[in-house]
Amino acid sequence: xxxxxxxxxxxxxxxxxxxxxxxxxxxxxxxxxxxxxxxxxxxxxxxxxxxxxxxxxxxxxxxxxxxxxxxxxxxxxxxxxxxxxxxxxxxxxxxxxxxxxxxxxxxxxxxxxxxxxxxxxxxxxxxxxxxxxxxxxxxxxxxxxxxxxxxxxxxxxxxxxxxxxxxxxxxxxxxxxxxxxxxxxxxxxxxxxxxxxxxxxxxxxxxxxxxxxxxxxxxxxxxxxxxxxxxxxxxxxxxxxxxxxxxxxxxxxxxxxxxxxxxxxxxxxxxxxxxxxxxxxxxxxxxxxxxxxxxxxxxxxxxxxxxxxxxxxxxxxxxxxxxxxxxxxxxxxxxxxxxxxxxxxxxxxxxxxxxxxxxxxxxxxxxxxxxxxxxxxxxxxxxxxxxxxxxxxxxxxxxxxxxxxxxxxxxxxxxxxxxxxxxxxxxxxxxxxxxxxxxxxxxxxxxxxxxxxxxxxxxxxxxxxxxxxxxxxxxxxxxxxxxxxxxxxxxxxxxxxxxxxxxxxxxxxxxxxxxxxxxxxxxxx
Amino acid sequence: xxxxxxxxxxxxxxxxxxxxxxxxxxxxxxxxxxxxxxxxxxxxxxxxxxxxxxxxxxxxxxxxxxxxxxxxxxxxxxxxxxxxxxxxxxxxxxxxxxxxxxxxxxxxxxxxxxxxxxxxxxxxxxxxxxxxxxxxxxxxxxxxxxxxxxxxxxxxxxxxxxxxxxxxxxxxxxxxxxxxxxxxxxxxxxxxxxxxxxxxxxxxxxxxxxxxxxxxxxxxxxxxxxxxxxx
Numbered sequence: 047x048x049x050x051x052x053x054x055x056x057x058x059x060x061x062x063x064x065x066x067x068x069x070x071x072x073x074x075x076x077x078x079x080x081x082x083x084x085x086x087x088x089x090x091x092x093x094x095x096x097x098x099x100x101x102x103x104x105x106x107x108x109x110x111x112x113x114x115x116x117x118x119x120x121x122x123x124x125x126x127x128x129x130x131x132x133x134x135x136x137x138x139x140x141x142x143x144x145x146x147x148x149x150x151x152x153x154x155x156x157x158x159x160x161x162x163x164x165x166x167x168x169x170x171x172x173x174x175x176x177x178x179x180x181x182x183x184x185x186x187x188x189x190x191x192x193x194x195x196x197x198x199x200x201x202x203x204x205x206x207x208x209x210x211x212x213x214x215x216x217x218x219x220x221x222x223x224x225x226x227x228x229x230x231x232x233x234x235x236x237x238x239x240x241x242x243x244x245x246x247x248x249x250x251x252x253x254x255x256x257x258x259x260x261x262x263x264x265x266x267x268x269x270x271x272x273x274x275x276x277x278x279x280x281x282x283x284x285x286x287x288x289x290x291x292x293x294x295x296x297x298x299x300x301x302x303x304x305x306x307x308x309x310x311x312x313x314x315x316x317x318x319x320x321x322x323x324x325x326x327x328x329x330x331x332x333x334x335x336x337x338x339x340x341x342x343x344x345x346x347x348x349x350x351x352x353x354x355x356x357x358x359x360x361x362x363x364x365x366x367x368x369x370x371x372x373x374x375x376x377x378x379x380x381x382x383x384x385x386x387x388x389x390x391x392x393x394x395x396x397x398x399x400x401x402x403x404x405x406x407x408x409x410x411x412x413x414x415x416x417x418x419x420x421x422x423x424x425x426x427x428x429x430x431x432x433x434x435x436x437x438x439x440x441x442x443x444x445x446x447x448x449x450x451x452x453x454x455x456x457x458x459x460x461x462x463x464x465x466x467x468x469x470x471x472x473x474x475x476x477x478x479x480x481x482x483x484x485x486x487x488x489x490x491x492x493x494x495x496x497x498x499x500x501x502x503x504x505x506x507x508x509x510x511x512x513x514x515x516x517x518x519x520x521x522x523x524x525x526x527x528x529x530x531x532x533x534x535x536x537x538x539x540x541x542x543x544x545x546x547x548x549x550x551x552x553x554x555x556x557x558x559x560x561x562x563x564x565x566x567x568x569x570x571x
Numbered sequence: 572x573x574x575x576x577x578x579x580x581x582x583x584x585x586x587x588x589x590x591x592x593x594x595x596x597x598x599x600x601x602x603x604x605x606x607x608x609x610x611x612x613x614x615x616x617x618x619x620x621x622x623x624x625x626x627x628x629x630x631x632x633x634x635x636x637x638x639x640x641x642x643x644x645x646x647x648x649x650x651x652x653x654x655x656x657x658x659x660x661x662x663x664x665x666x667x668x669x670x671x672x673x674x675x676x677x678x679x680x681x682x683x684x685x686x687x688x689x690x691x692x693x694x695x696x697x698x699x700x701x702x703x704x705x706x707x708x709x710x711x712x713x714x715x716x717x718x719x720x721x722x723x724x725x726x727x728x729x730x731x732x733x734x735x736x737x738x739x740x741x742x743x744x745x746x747x748x749x750x751x752x753x754x755x756x757x758x759x760x761x762x763x764x765x766x767x768x769x770x771x772x773x774x775x776x777x778x779x780x781x782x783x784x785x786x787x788x789x790x791x792x793x794x795x796x797x798x799x800x801x802x
Contacts, residue, residue, distance in 0.1 A: 059791065063763060499767045504787050507760055510767055511774065516757070516784040517600030519633065521791065522593060 056502045060495035061488055069541045072487035076545060079479030080552060086475070088467035090187045093178040094195050099454035108446065124198065125166050125175050133197055134160055140193040141186060164194065174458065184464045191461035199455045210444025217437040224430040231423035238419055242412050253409035257402050264395040271388035278381035285374055311350045318343045465560065472556045480549045597633075597640035600757075600786055604637075605644065607755060607782060608732065615725050615754035616782070620654075620735040622746045624773035628761035629788040631660040634736035637757070642696035647730050650688065652699040654735040654749055656708035659701040661736055665691075672702025676720060677711050684724065713748045721752055740773040747776040755782040762789045 061068060098121045127133075134157055138144045143160075147153040165178040177198070179190045322339045329336050501507040508515055523531065608616045621634035638651040652673060653661040661667065671687050676699075689698045705711060724733050735753065737746040750756050756777055760770060777783055 501760055501762055501765060501767070501770070501787070504790065507770075507785065507787055511770060511785055513774075513783055513785050514603070515787055516603045517596060518787045518790045519596045519600075519629070520592065521762075521789045 052503070057492065059502060061491040063500075064491035064494045065538050067494060068487035068491045069538060069545075070487075071490040072483045073541070073545060075483035075486045076480055076549070079483060080476060083470065083472055083475045083479060086470045086472075087182050089180050089182060089469045090184040090464040090466075091178060091180040091468040092184075092187045092191050092461045092464045093176050093459065094191050094457065094461040095459040096175045096177070096195065096198065097456040097458050098173040098175065099456060108442070121173055121175075122168070125168050128166060128194065128198055129161060129164060131157070133194075134164075136197060137190055137193045140196075141189040143186070160190070164190070177461075180468065188461045188463045195457065195461065210440055213440045214437060214444065217433055217440055221430065221433045221437065224426060224433060228423070228426045228430055231419070231426050235416075235419045235423055238416060242416075252413060253402075253406070257399075257406070260395065260399045260402050264392070264399050267388060267392045267395050271385060271392050274381060274385040274388050278378065278385050281374060281378045281381055285371075285378065311346055311353070315343065315346050315350070318346065473553060476549065476552050476556065480545075483545075593636060594640065597636045600633075600784075601637055601640050601644075603784065604755060604757070605641070605647070605732075615721070615752070617732050618721060618725055618735070618752070618754045619732065619757060620737050620746070620750045620753040620755075621757045621759065622737040622740055622750060622773075622777075623759040623761070624741050624765055624769040625739045626742065628739075628759050628765060630739070630759050631655070631664060631736050633757065633759050633786055633788065634734055635661065635664060638696060638734050639693070641732055641734070642693050644695075647732055648695040648697075648728060650697050650699060650724065650731060650733045652724075652733060652735045653701040654712070654745070655738045656701050656704055656712075656745060657738060657743060661698065662700060665698065667698065667700055670700060670702075672700035673720075674702030674705050674708070674711065676702070677714065677716050678705075680716075684720070709743065709745045709748055712745055718752070740776045741769060750777055751779045753780060755784065756780045757784045757786055759786050759788050762787060762791065 135144075138157065138160065143156060144153065147156050160179075163180050166175060167178070168175045175198070177191055177194050179187050179194070181187045181190070318339060322336065322343065325333065325336045325339060331337075501510065504515060504518060604619060610616075621630055621637065623630040634651065638649045641647055642649045651661070653659045654673065655661075656674065659672075662669070667689065670689075671682065673687070676682050676684060676687050684699075687699060687702075689700065691697060711717060724731075735749060737749050740746045740750075740758075758773060758777065774783070
């Protein structure tokens with residue numbers, strides 16, 4: 047620590063020894079530096095901030111209906127492509143910069159300069175874009191930013207419109223081809239139906255169902271026929287007893303229906319045989335009862351034989367005028383008619399069914415063909431309808447992109463005419479110059495003391511010479527010397543003070559002139 | 572330069588703190604010189620040259636103050652010889668009148684040393700001025716006459732110390748010529764102006780001298796409390 051302090055003291059002493067040199071160097075450096083700072087050209091900067099509102103109310107409303115353009119991406123691309131050569135050339139024309147450049151090379155250089163000085167920054171989360179430009183002329187700075195802003199806003203309305211128009215055009219072409227396809231399909235279906243009309247099933251019924259249905263109908267008809275015949279037979283069976291019971295009370299009408307008499311005879315004969323058998327089990331042949339029974343039996347058989355020989359009487363409808371009989375006869379006739387009708391139906395159904403069965407190979411073929419045709423037609427129709435709806439969506443989308451509602455530009459900060467230059471920061475630079483000048487002075491002093499080293503301490507002398515140092519004599523001042531020394535110190539202090547004072551004055555001037563120019567007239571454009 | 576204008580010690584009896592300090596400093600310096608002298612190793616140890624590398628390093632100041640300091644020793648007398656032929660500074664310091672000096676002594680054989688030596692108010696201190704400047708001064712100083720003069724001066728009184736205030740070593744050859752004949756050399760080093768190179772060069776000039784002592788002049792030291800130095 048002591049060593050360090052000693053070294054510091056030594057260094058300070060060195061500087062003090064070369065203080066005049068220090069002051070001179072500091073002054074020269076400061077003056078040169080300040081002059082340089084004053085000569086630096088002013089740079090003005092202005093910036094415009096634009097808020098691109100892409101979250102408009104239209105977007106959620108239309109999000110299900112149409113393809114909503116990706117506005118964020120569009121804006122991002124726009125902001126990146128804004129600094130293209132054609133755009134910069136437009137800007138140059140807009141601010142009349144191209145008039146100043148005579149040669150192509152100047153033009154190129156100027157354009158490069160512009161490109162390098164324009165900054166476009168966008169914030170990530172919000173669509174706020176900042177356009178910044180720095181140049182020497184405040185008016186030019188504002189005009190350039192204004193022009194860029196105009197190009198930026200205007201560029202958003204072009205871009206997408208042509209794109210959607212192209213899409214609509216494409217879809218239109220597709221639709222026209224689909225219309226043709228659809229018509230062809232419809233035509234072929236119609237032809238097919240005409241050709242195979244008879245064989246084609248009714249809508250909703252295929253061949254199997256039809257066959258089944260005809261079989262069912264046939265069976266039902268057969269069943270009904272059977273029922274009708276049974277009913278008729280039943281009626282017919284009821285007819286003869288009716289006729290007998292009608293003849294008996296008519297006091298033995300000889301011309302009774304033989305069929306009915308015969309039947310009764312048979313019954314009686316059978317009953318007599320039974321009775322006879324029973325009698326013969328109890329009695330002999332000579333029993334009177336057996337004889338009587340035999341005689342009766344013979345009479346009856348005689349009668350039966352007679353009736354069989356006798357020709358049947360003519361079937362006269364009005365023979366018997368019993369209303370009951372009449373009714374039964376009517377019913378019988380009805381039943382006969384019904385049975386006949388049913389029989390005809392059964393016949394017809396059988397024919398149809400047979401025919402259907404005969405077509406069993408041809409119909410599925412036709413059906414599948416028809417299904418194929420229908421499917422093709424359906425596919426075409428679906429596509430056609432989809433295309434129609436898409437075309438509408440594309441038109442809507444195109445309209446959307448061209449509308450202002452989708453991408454709303456709000457200029458938050460319009461470009462202003464900058465009053466104060468952003469650079470050079472003269473306050474900072476002048477201060478830096480002062481510090482550097484002082485440092486240069488100190489360095490000069492140190493360098494001088496290093497280049498011609500003196501014996502700044504007793505130890506140094508001892509180490510250097512290796513000889514005995516027999517004494518140390520302190521500095522002794524005469525009053526005159528003290529006076530000179532005082533004067534020198536005062537002069538030095540004045541010199542340093544003047545430096546600081548001029549620094550202060552310079553700063554005051556810089557602040558007072560808003561940092562426009564440290565020396566008026568030097569930075570004329 | 573500054574020291575050249577420094578006044579000599581004021582008359583005794585009016586000590587000023589600064590002067591007391593100077594006296595103390597030279598007391599410390601003279602002690603090793605006198606010790607060497609009394610030990611007597613070497614014939615001419617009472618011949619002491621006070622020199623420096625260049626001008627303005629406090630050579631004459633040191634010589635004068637050393638002489639004064641030695642003069643107050645009990646058993647020593649001091650002869651201060653101004654050997655700076657080109658630009659003698661002692662006359663101005665001491666207010667000596669123009670007159671014959673060492674040069675005349677060397678050139679004029681008839682002249683006696685006692686005729687030239689000036690006595691001071693201190694009984695034990697006398698001064699031999701340089702005399703008139705001569706462009707062959709170096710040769711004169713290297714001459715046999717000078718040899719003889721030195722021998723005479725050195726051997727006349729056993730208790731006499733002869734102090735030579737010489738020219739700067741690096742400016743003329745006189746100093747080195749003279750120093751070669753001295754018993755002891757005091758080399759004054761200025762803390763502010765003597766550079767390393769100058770000191771090295773001066774030491775090379777002094778190579779033949781047996782005893783070289785350094786004195787560190789114009790040092791930046793805090794003045795000691797006056798209590799210790801004052802008497």
